[in-house]
Amino acid sequence: xxxGDDGKSKLRAQIDENLKRVYQEALEERIPDHLRxxxxxxxxxxxxK
Amino acid sequence: xxxxxxxxxxxxxxxxxxxxxxxxxCGDVSMADDLVQDTIVKAWTNIEKFTVGTNMRAWLFxxxxxxxxxxxxxxxxxxxxxDGLLAGRLCEKPAHDxxxxxxxxxxxxSQLSPEHREVLIxxxxxxxxxxxxxxxxxxxxxxxxSRVNRARARLSDILGLAEGxxxxxxxxxxxxxxxxxxxxxxx
Numbered sequence: 001x002x003x004g005d006d007g008k009s010k011l012r013a014q015i016d017e018n019l020k021r022v023y024q025e026a027l028e029e030r031i032p033d034h035l036r037x038x039x040x041x042x043x044x045x046x047x048x049k
Numbered sequence: 050x051x052x053x054x055x056x057x058x059x060x061x062x063x064x065x066x067x068x069x070x071x072x073x074x075c076g077d078v079s080m081a082d083d084l085v086q087d088t089i090v091k092a093w094t095n096i097e098k099f100t101v102g103t104n105m106r107a108w109l110f111x112x113x114x115x116x117x118x119x120x121x122x123x124x125x126x127x128x129x130x131x132d133g134l135l136a137g138r139l140c141e142k143p144a145h146d147x148x149x150x151x152x153x154x155x156x157x158x159s160q161l162s163p164e165h166r167e168v169l170i171x172x173x174x175x176x177x178x179x180x181x182x183x184x185x186x187x188x189x190x191x192x193x194x195s196r197v198n199r200a201r202a203r204l205s206d207i208l209g210l211a212e213g214x215x216x217x218x219x220x221x222x223x224x225x226x227x228x229x230x231x232x233x234x235x236x
Contacts, residue, residue: 011210015201016173018154023174026069035068035085039060042093 056105057096060089063109066175070110073170074117076159084120088113107177111185114167121163157207165200172197 067088071081091112092099099108158166171182172193179197183190 011205012201015154015204018151019158019169019174021151022155022158023069023073023170026072027065029068029072031064031068032082035064035082035089038086038089039057039093042090 055096056099056101057093059105060092060109063106064089066106067109067113070170070175071113071117073174074114074163074167075121076166080120084113084117087116087120091116104181107181107185110171110177114185117163153208154204157204160207161200161203164196165203168193168196169200169204 064085068081068085071084071088072078075081075084088109092109099105158169161169167186168182171177171185172179177185179190179193182193186193188196
């Protein structure tokens with residue numbers, strides 16, 4: 001019983017670790033220029049009104 | 050009123066996180082970029098709906114996931130559901146070294162439903178509380194918790210790992226039953 005719980009929490013920890021890695025890898029991807037410039041464009045558009 | 054800052058100035062700080070959430074949620078970079086773009090434009094034009102002092106990231110993530118689900122509904126009418134195709138594909142058993150290979154994990158993750166991916170990323174990877182996630186996804190806290198558990202179980206399932214179950218114990222029980230029956234007969 002104890003061993004089963006142990007395996008379960010170990011598996012859970014591994015899932016969490018891998019989930020963080022999925023997110024972290026996406027986080028480290030370079031943001032494309034058109035997205036980076038989007039906020040500037042919105043601001044300019046508003047200033048030009 | 051010189052001390053008043055425009056909350057829109059904070060939007061660039063959330064760009065990476067928004068995009069990471071979008072990629073994790075839809076698994077498709079070009080769709081993720083469309084999602085982020087729509088989210089930023091919506092946030093920009095509806096900034097008065099944001100309550101200053103509350104969690105801006107949670108607010109932005111909420112806009113993004115709502116945009117995702119309506120985009121998905123729209124696209125579903127145009128193209129067959131790719132989730133179903135993916136889910137039908139079985140992935141091979143993991144190497145039995147006790148560790149999850151990251152590529153296997155990633156593939157299994159991509160086979161989950163968007164609801165399961167969403168809840169795992171929000172509550173598991175990006176550090177939101179269950180209460181935050183409940184508010185963002187518009188469901189009760191209890192629903193978030195059970196969804197997280199189901200998502201984990203589904204992941205283990207796809208990976209061929211039964212959570213907390215020992216595959217040998219079934220065989221042992223059968224063996225014990227046979228021994229027991231033999232014992233009865235002998236007596």
